[in-house]
Amino acid sequence: MSDGREIVIDVRNVVKTFDEGHTRALDGATLQVRRGEFVAITGPSGCGKSTLLHLIAALERPDSGEIVVYGEEITRRRDLSAYRARTIGLVFQLHNLLPNLTAAENIQVPMYETDLSAGQRRRKALELLALVDMADKARKRPAQLSGGERQRVAIARALSNDPPILLADEPTGNLDSKAGLRVLEVLRGIQRQRGVTLVLVSHDPTIAAAADRIVRMLDGRIIEEGASAEAAARVV
C-alpha cells in the first residue's frame, strides 16, 4: 500500500443533509486518500457516494466537518471555480458532453478558463484524445459516438487542465461490461502513468476490484476500508 505518500484528500467527519435536515446523505463520513492512489467507493444506492464526490469537488458545501484538499479546507478557498477547473477532474455517470460540439471541442470546454490560445487548446485536446485512444474520432459529435467512446471523451475533458485529482461517479454505470472495462483500463492507465489520484464510485465489484483500496459506505458513513483483493494479490 501507499502509506508513505502524503494525504491529498482528507474528509473529516462530514455531515450533509437535504430537505431541511430530513435526509442525511452524509452522516459523519471520514476518508483519507493519498497522492497517486486509486480508491473505489462502493455501497448501496442512496448511501451518499455521489454526495461525497460532489463535496470533494466543491459543488456543494458540507453542513459540518471539514474537507481538506492539498492542505487547504476547500470551503475556505477564495476561488472555487479555479479549484474546480484546476485541481479536480470530474467524470459523471452520464458523459454530459455538449451535443453541438465535436469530441475535440468538448475537451476544450474547461480550457476556456485558462489563458491558452485557441491553437494551444486544440493541440492539447488532440493529445488528450490520443491518450484515451480516440485520436481518430476528434471531429465526431457525441451522437456519433458509442457510450464507451463518449465516456472516454469525458475522461479526456476531465484531464484538460491537468488536475492532480480525478473523481469519477459510476463512469461505467451505463456501459456494457466490455466497454466498461475499456473505460476502467483508460482510467487506471492515467492514474499509473500520470500519477493522478483517482477516486471512483462503482456498484460493480469487478470494477472496484481494480482499485488499490475499496471503501464501503452505508447510510452516509464509511463502514469498511481495505486493500482490494487484486491489490492484495499484487503485494504477494
Place this chain on the structure above:
Amino acid sequence: MPFILLIFSNLLRQKIRTGLTVLGISIGITTVVALGVITHSARASTEEILRAGTSDFSVGRAGSADLTFSTLTGDDAEKLLAYPQIEHVSGVLMAISRVGSNPFFVQVGIDPADLTYFEMPLVDGRKLAAGAGDEIMLGNEAADNLDAAVGESVEVREQSFTVVGIYHSGAVMLDGGAVLPLATVREYERKAGLYTLLYVRVRPGTDVEVLAARIEEEHPDLATLVDLSDVGEVDQGLEILDAINLGITILAIFIGGIAVMNTMVMAVFERTREFGILRALGWRTRRILQMVLGESILLCLMAAALGSLLAVILTKLVVLLPAIQAFISPEYTPDAFLRGLAVGIGVAILGALYPAYRAASFSPAQAIRYE
C-alpha cells in the same frame, strides 16, 4: 474553437427558433431604420427648400404648424431690410396642390425681379419675365412628369401657363414643382400681400448666426432658419415625425426585448443541466454570463443586419409611390443604421439580463442530479 464560435454554435442548435427570433426582431429594427431614413430624408427635403435659391438663410412665421402655413407680410420684409447687414430680401409664397400625377406639386410664387437673387439654375429656356402673369418655370422632374418642353403650355390650378424655362435645383420638392409669378399665386391662393418665407441675402463678411439670433431676439414673431435644427420652428410636422420615431424606437426595444427574453429563457432553461456541468467543470459565473449575453447579442446583431437590409429595400419600394417620390428621395445616412444597431444591442441586453442571471445561478450539484 474561439469562444465566439462556441456562442454561435449554441445559436445553431435551435435553427428554427433562432431564425424566427431573428426575423421577429428584425421587423422592429426595419421599422426603426426605415423611419429614420424617411425622417431624415423629409428633413433634408425641407432643408433644401429653406436653402433654395442660394440664400444665406430664410425667415418664417414662428410657431407654424407646417411650413406652408407660415404667413408673413410686407411689414416683416421691411423689418428685415432695416438691418444694414441685409442686402436683399426675396419674398416667396408657396402653394401645394395636385398637378398631373403629383399630389404634392410645389408652386413657388416669386416676383420675377427677385430671381436675380433667388437662383434657380436653368437647364433650358429663360427666367420669368417681369409683368407676364401666365409664364411658368418647371423643375426638371415636373417637366418630365408633365411631358412639357419650353414653349409648350401646361395647366396649373385650372389656368394655362406657357413654359419659359426648365431648372434643376437639386431640391426634390422644387424640382418636382414650378416657379410662377408671385402675383398669380397670390391671386389663386387668395393671399393678397402674403409670403410664406423670406429668403435673405446678407452683405459679405456678415456673421449669419449672430445676425439670425439678433433678429429672433428683436422680433420674436419671426423664426430665422439657418440650419436643419431650426426647421421645427416653422414645421411642427417634422417634430411630430421625430416624436413618432422615438416612440417606435422605444416600442421596438420593448417588444424586441420581450421576444429575446422569451427565446433566451427557453434556451437557458432547456440547458439547465448543461450550465451546471459547465460550473462543475470550473467555469466562472462571469463566463456563463458572457456566454448567455453573447448568444443574445449575436442573435440581435443578425437581426440588426437583416433589419437594415429590409429597411433599405422597403424605403426603395416606398419611394416608388408618386405621393412620396414628390417630396423625398431616400438618403441613407449612418445615423439611421446606428439607431437600428443600438436598438438591436438594447434589445439583446434587455432580453438577456434575466436569463443570464438564472443561468449563472444554477447550482452545479443540483443540475447534475437533474434528469
